[in-house]
Amino acid sequence: AQRVTQPEKLLSVFKGAPVELKCNYSYSGSPELFWYVQYSRQRLQLLLRHISRESIKGFTADLNKGETSFHLKKPFAQEEDSAMYYCALSDSWGKLQFGAGTQVVVTP
């Protein structure tokens, strides 16, 4: 069975500090992993996916198959990064399995 675990419900960081959101998964096949973000009063939107290996808004995420992890990182948090972040895993048909989400609060 596929499962996505985000152990932190809330992450509070100071502006300019590094931030890391943890995500662990279980999946029997070859996973496709994503990070989605939801800013206040906005719809859920794709932040990045592991196959593109690109940095979006300064965020990066590395897939570690050995540790079955896909942690999201940013070296210097900004106030506009305050949002709800969801890690998600997709099967080959495009069905998304989401984690419970991590609320990030960046304080000045």
Add this chain to the structure above:
Amino acid sequence: DAGVTQSPTHLIKTRGQQVTLRCSPKSGHDTVSWYQQALGQGPQFIFQYYEEEERQRGNFPDRFSGHQFPNYSSELNVNALLLGDSALYLCASSLTQGSYEQYFGPGTRLTVT
């Protein structure tokens, strides 16, 4: 392009009633998926429609049903509403079945009293 649109925005129903939620996919997209997001939780997959057929289904009872029309828009129907059905219902569209890039609508907030 307005992206994925959903209607209505909010809905209040009484236990036992039936409800229909609507979704129009992003222009050019032919696959629609529905998710239920309870308060404080991540979205849970309900089902996916492609070529007017239900292609995949999550762990939801038969009270949840859907439909996709020739123009790719979709409806989610829930019968015999329970208090536990209160949630935000999200629609997502993608270019084709199996595509990993899904675009989400703003959701319909359903409250069952």
